[in-house]
Amino acid sequence: MRATQFFLNTLKEAPADAEIVSHQLMMRAGMIKRLAGGVYTYMPIGLRSIRKVENIIREEMNRAGAIELLMPAVQPAELWQESGRWEKYGPELLRLKDRHDRDFVIGPTHEEVITDVVRKEVKSYRQLPLNLYQIQSKFRDEIRPRFGVMRGREFVMKDAYSFDRDQASALKTYDVMYGAYQRIFTRLGLNFRAVAADTGSIGGNRSHEFHVIADTGEDAIAYCPSSDYAANVELAEAICSEQRPAATVPMAAVHTPGNSTCEAVAKQLDLALSRTVKSVVFANETVVDKKKAVQIILALVRGDHEVNDIKLGKLPGVQELRLATEAEIVEAFGTKPGYLGPVGVQNVRVVADRSVAAMADFVCGANEADHHLYGVNWGRDLPEPEVADIRNVVEGDASPDGQGVLAMCRGIEVGHVFYLGKKYSEALKATFLDVDGKPAVMEMGCYGIGVTRILGAAIEQNFDDRGIIWPLSIAPFEVVLCPIGYKKSEQVKLEADTLYDALKAAGVDVMLDDRDERPGVMFADWELIGVPLRVTLGDRGLQNGLVEFQSRDGKIEKRDVAVADILGVVQQALAERRIG
Structure with a gap:
């Protein structure tokens, strides 16, 4: 072309x-x-x-x-x-x-x-x-x-x-x-x-997404660097191997004025965020005997974790899951969000993440404005909960395949x-x-x-400050020829046309830039477009029987190649980059 x-x-x-x-x-x-x-x-x-x-x-x-x-x-x-x-x-x-x-x-x-x-x-x-x-x-x-x-x-x-x-x-x-x-x-x-x-x-369990790894990806992916395990964060299982320690302190109410988040409470009490329990309230809309009903579910995760509503939605008996309204929360707990907890609740389905079920002496809301409970323990201060994996995994969690720990990256599906x-x-x-x-x-x-x-x-995966860096297989052209003074120099025109015809005959997808443009404009355009290989032909080099050759990805730095050798050099570079 x-x-x-x-x-x-x-x-x-x-x-x-x-x-x-x-x-x-x-x-x-x-x-x-x-x-x-x-x-x-x-x-x-x-x-x-x-x-x-x-x-x-x-x-x-x-x-x-x-x-x-x-x-x-x-x-x-x-x-x-x-x-x-x-x-x-x-x-x-x-x-x-x-x-x-x-x-x-x-x-x-x-x-x-x-x-x-x-x-x-x-x-x-x-x-x-x-x-x-x-x-x-x-x-x-x-x-x-x-x-x-x-x-x-x-x-x-x-x-x-x-x-x-x-x-x-x-x-x-x-x-x-x-x-x-x-x-x-x-x-x-x-x-x-x-x-x-x-x-x-x-x-079922037969569904795989294929993600291109890129920092701008919308999806969070959990993977194990030492194995083939990879899963969307929505699906990745959160493993908890910890055993619950014994209780060491009595439960006590703590005045926490204005501190409605786990982070604020942990800071006030000078505790690690992982010692707190986050309460998130959902409504499960069910239909029984053609009658609609709403079941309130209290999902509990550690203060440094996040609830995974997709996992929660797969629990037995859950039909249509949504976040509970403020009115539903006040009716069920007697207070507005920010101070909620599992102690003393009635007619609420309490589901604790595995990591929460392994906690002792934890801090949670007291179901009273501006108050939290310190030193809460399962079995002593409230009934044992329903336990399930209901949180998003985080970096450093154990890999579900037992082959190491999880790392996180972003992906584009x-x-x-x-x-x-x-x-x-x-x-x-x-x-x-x-x-x-x-x-x-x-x-x-x-x-x-x-x-x-x-x-x-x-x-998103292949670019720099000059433009696109295409993989060879999907680049709009494989090679661009940039002749300097194509319309002014007979030698430049002859050698550019000869190489162009030879590359085409060899099945190479080549572009000859025969425009009457300055070198800087030509180079900027093709670097922006991202053509993988570039050959530059000019009077000065041709007088010595040479052309310049380089790759867009920088793996082949600009170098001089004999005119007699350039066809083979280009073909070799293409062969090394082709996959399948």
Whole structure:
């Protein structure tokens, strides 16, 4: 590709609304142009990277036995009503009516559509297993789109859906897809982790998120540096091996005027924050015999820990969990939040984290304004609690696999593999005739990759003060030729054209900057765009039979290479950087 025949539109400054590095650099490099909030035009330079991501995904999906198709973006409401998600999905689902006043949605995902396809076409176990995927635009009406392609409303996604005759077969398919994802993100040249993730209302334990490790990531990840263990903080188990010591002091009320937080109380009493107990009140909305009821739950964690409401929501008997209102708290405890505790409470379900259950002589609220209790002990001052893992892990906690201690990092979710079971196949009656001739419900899995999000995640992981540093596999171009005085020097033009033709003939994705620009402008543009390798040709060097060669990532420092050798040097550098 020649620059004069391409559509380059770099910017010196990022727009004011570009909040994070990837958004700023994609705008400045001319990869995207904003059309509306969370909606972008992908410009030619950005589309080249998208296509490279898609090609790697497509190759690995095909290798894993998946079959590509393309489903409509516009979906009839009837399917969503049949699955129950028409009411449950919420305002992110963009709904519209056609000229006949029929309801439709712009698809944020395609479980309903693919299940409808399969239930109509698959009748026998002989047609299973089946794994179908697409690469297509989605739309989710984010309440606050931000961070460019990281949290946009319209985005490109690869979504796959597997159908199996039984659970054992479905889990084998899951493992195949897990392996395919490992290969995809490795080939993309990203530093990533596969993280055990929450399965939500579906339950089970087969769900993994794939995270690109980056300081700007929205998700907190707990991992063990000495093993393969990694999990989203929402799921990571908090281990407590401590044994409860014996009580040493009597319980006593302490006046704590205005000190409504564990931190303030610990400071007043000159205690470690870990000696205090934090009380967080939730309401469990249940339906029993078609009657609604609200159960108040008092969740207890150490003062230096945080309650994990997802873990709490999975406890037996919990149906719909939310934070309790102030009115509900006052009715249950007789005081406003800030001085709550488990001593003397009635008609409240008390759940203590494992670390709290191992505490003695602890401090907690007295259920009286401006007062706390000191020296509280289980069994003596209040009944033994219900004990469960209900807190977020923290750095230094024991790893659940017993192989060391946990460390924390931030991650950007770019992929998710999920065992669905029969959630959609039962709702949409996707059945087949099994070996015994009897109808059975298909087992499903779903597997997503945020194609356009990968670009943002890759940049968040690979940049410097000059711009983007692309992994070779997804760079818009592999090599850029920067001839100094291309339109003024016949020798520069001849050597640049000759090298350009040779690289193209060798299958290299090369850009020749034949614009009439100053060297500084050329270099700044290609460093901003992040092309991995650069060859600079100028009269002075060519008089000595030399050109300059360097890499964008700094691993190959600027050096002179003989004109006769440069083709081989470039090919060798590319070969060393290619993965898979």
